[in-house]
Structure formats: C-alpha cells, structure tokens
Amino acid sequence: MSRLSVLPLILSSLACLPASVLAADGHDHHGNHPAHVHGVGKLDVALEGNTLTLHLDTPLINVVGFEHAATTTRDKDTVEAAAKMLRDVSRIFVTDPAAQCKPAEVQLESAALPPALLGEKAVSNPEAAPNDGHADLDGDFTLVCASPGALNTVDASGLFSAFPGFQRIDVQLATPKKQAAAQLVPGSALIPIN
Ligand SMILES: [Zn+2]
Numbered sequence: 001m002s003r004l005s006v007l008p009l010i011l012s013s014l015a016c017l018p019a020s021v022l023a024a025d026g027h028d029h030h031g032n033h034p035a036h037v038h039g040v041g042k043l044d045v046a047l048e049g050n051t052l053t054l055h056l057d058t059p060l061i062n063v064v065g066f067e068h069a070a071t072t073t074r075d076k077d078t079v080e081a082a083a084k085m086l087r088d089v090s091r092i093f094v095t096d097p098a099a100q101c102k103p104a105e106v107q108l109e110s111a112a113l114p115p116a117l118l119g120e121k122a123v124s125n126p127e128a129a130p131n132d133g134h135a136d137l138d139g140d141f142t143l144v145c146a147s148p149g150a151l152n153t154v155d156a157s158g159l160f161s162a163f164p165g166f167q168r169i170d171v172q173l174a175t176p177k178k179q180a181a182a183q184l185v186p187g188s189a190l191i192p193i194n
Pocket residue numbers: 036038059060061067133134135
C-alpha cells in the first residue's frame with residue numbers, strides 16, 4: 001500500500017514578507033525628496049479635530065501629461081482644466097455623507113507653472129522656475145467635517161478617474177487614533193480612516 005504523504009508546508013512563513021516590505025517602504029521619513037516616479041503619487045491624509053487635510057505630491061505628468069512649462073494655448077488649457085478638476089474636491093475625495101465634510105480650501109503649486117494658471121490668487125512664487133525636465137505638483141486640500149467621528153473612509157476613486165496618469169498612490173494616514181500606510185490603485189481607492 002503506497003502512501004502519499006505531504007510534508008508540512010513551510011510556505012506560510014513566507015506569506016508575510018511582501019506586507020512587511022511594503023510597511024517599511026511606507027514609513028520612509030528621511031527628509032530627502034522621494035524618487036520622482038511617473039505614475040506614482042503620494043498622499044498624506046490627516047484628521048485633526050474637525051479638519052481633514054490631504055496633501056498630494058505628484059509628478060506633474062500624472063495630472064497634465066507633461067512637465068515642461070505651459071507655453072502653448074493647448075498646454076495652458078490642459079493645466080486650467082486639470083486645476084479645475086482638482087479644485088472640485090467633493091468629486092476627487094468622496095467622504096461619508098454622515099461626516100458632513102465640506103471643502104474649505106485648495107492650494108495648488110508647481111515650480112513649472114505660474115500660480116495663476118493653477119487658479120491661485122495669492123502669488124508666492126510669481127515666476128515659473130526652470131527645471132531639469134521634471135516637475136511636481138503639490139496640492140493641499142482642506143475639508144471641515146461637522147461629524148468627524150462618522151468619517152470611516154475617504155474614496156479617492158475620483159482622482160484616478162479624473163487623471164488616468166495615476167497608476168498608484170501611496171497614502172500615509174494620521175488620525176488621533178492611528179497612523180497607517182496604504183496603497184491605492186485604480187479600482188481600489190478607499191482610504192480607511194477609522
Ligand atoms: Zn518627471
């Protein structure tokens with residue numbers, strides 16, 4: 001009588017490896033400029049009291065399709081359209097209705113673009129600076145939530161649908177209760193807050 005015996009699997013010890021690698025990567029706070037990788041954005045999400053802030057740091061190409069100065073009418077139209085979409089915060093970042101979050105402020109900045117083209121009124125950096133061929137866009141989004149305790153998730157699907165240039169967004173979350181890292185991809189863009 002033959003007996004097929006299966007050795008105990010030791011694979012289970014390997015299963016946790018990718019998660020720990022991601023966690024280490026997600027806690028990179030060296031103060032250096034992170035690598036500029038086309039398709040990848042960074043999003044810092046913080047909930048403090050009634051205020052929800054989201055800071056987006058992305059290669060400019062992810063949102064407008066180029067990183068040079070906007071010289072042609074077509075370039076300028078593209079930038080203005082992208083800025084308008086980003087400023088439509090309640091579509092880009094969808095919050096639980098019960099939390100009653102309302103967009104309060106948006107600031108957009110890119111070294112390659114004049115602030116006015118991004119819809120900024122206050123001019124902190126009047127001239128677009130020459131760059132090495134690459135440029136980033138920084139977006140600060142502030143929402144005020146009447147019932148922050150009811151904020152369970154922020155859905156960033158709208159960011160992916162408005163800007164197909166995003167392949168991945170690395171999220172760092174900080175609330176009074178926890179700090180966490182998450183990765184968003186098209187089709188899976190829910191940020192768990194609680
Ligand atoms: Zn670039």
